Amino acid sequence: MSFLEKIQNQVDSKGSFLCVGLDPDLARLPDGISKDAKGVLEFLSGIVEATGEFAAVYKPNWAFFAALGIDGHRVLLELIEKTRAEAPVILDAKVGDIGNTAKAYAKFAFEQMDADAVTLAPYMGGDSIAPFLEYKDRFSFVLGITSNPTASQVEKIQTSGGGAVFEELASTFEQEFAQPNWGWVAGATQIGEMKALRDRSPNRWLLIPGVGAQGGSLEESLEASRDSQGRIRGLVNASRSILYASNGGDYAEAAGRAAKEMAEQMRSINE
């Protein structure tokens, strides 16, 4: 089953567009959890179990596991395997390289880690994307317009052709990659830009960070994600607001409640 089919199944069965970001920060692990790789696995397993009913997809970020060294990679592998029983997994890696190197990253993400999807950085252009699209049942979310302040320094530069860099890139990739197995990362703090991206790329799924701690609006994001047939085509990420909903022994229950609340909001927007 392809990633898109899996996502559709998740949306249909759970009524949720929620992506739970698995970004383990040792300093913020709840009381009673050991501040190491073993603790991270225990903590995130508890999060996944408690939120499984409400999450359409999960997104572990490679950086936080890599920062734990060899043990972190072992934990990431085990976590992805466990999590895929609940929902598909996007490995947030933002990799961007070319040729054989890009192929090696694809092998890492899709074969070694067995993730359903990955995030990619497009600074070097389509050469960084093509090798990932060859895995036809897997999916790639390409950084389009991100939610951080310095997105202005490359992404939003105005081009001589009119429009910003991310808009020109959207047109280029739409033309270059007719394949169905890729979409965009588009930050919730950039609703105007998200709409501009939609104009150039009307039907691709969006992965949307920036709701919650960063201040983006859930409703505006989901509305802006609608495709040319009016269907919501956005997966809204929440990390800290779910992971650290409580730092006590009830962290899993609190995460479950936070995820449930977001999923219910999403369901009502979709109705």
Place this chain on the structure above:
Amino acid sequence: MSFLEKIQNQVDSKGSFLCVGLDPDLARLPDGISKDAKGVLEFLSGIVEATGEFAAVYKPNWAFFAALGIDGHRVLLELIEKTRAEAPVILDAKVGDIGNTAKAYAKFAFEQMDADAVTLAPYMGGDSIAPFLEYKDRFSFVLGITSNPTASQVEKIQTSGGGAVFEELASTFEQEFAQPNWGWVAGATQIGEMKALRDRSPNRWLLIPGVGAQGGSLEESLEASRDSQGRIRGLVNASRSILYASNGGDYAEAAGRAAKEMAEQMRSINE
């Protein structure tokens, strides 16, 4: 000792600006070397030993080790430790994320892997760079203008302000980051663009891929790398032409000869 001091020592003592890229491709490992992580360590240890006299710096690319899974990460760690006895090590990772995530990648590169330097991708802007610069004795090479064909799709887009995206980015980062501990990746196949980057960023060290297999000129690259005082400030990478100089039992000797030849060319250009 900072990365820049280490590099200066290397250049002074070896007369070489050679960066040996450690990109292990299982399919190309020499006869008699096992096609697995263990073989990769044996192969690259032989390469480092044979080329140590001629290399100013080494550059393992994370992708190729990650593609080997947990064992690959263990090999990378051991390889970096061994290699740093010969010359500083740039971990080619092209990471680009923000906030705590960027901090986690910096921790991975500089603490877990203990690399002297790292490569970074700037699509998300300066937010992806700042956390790395806090490691004052370490160094970051930011992707500026790369050697691949689709560099045109983002890097070379003409902006409304005049100049290309990579030029505008160079001015932005020069203004934003006065710190000495970063430079640019600039591809040898793009000599005109490398000069344009130099105009905006006259004194930073360049990491230069694209000589050899990709067709860039060693001499033109080193000349274009000269800083405002006329000093060569470029590290020219060679990977395949050294690693796979022979696929027989003499692969290390052949790599040593290939590295020696490049170092001698460099010395004569620098005289």
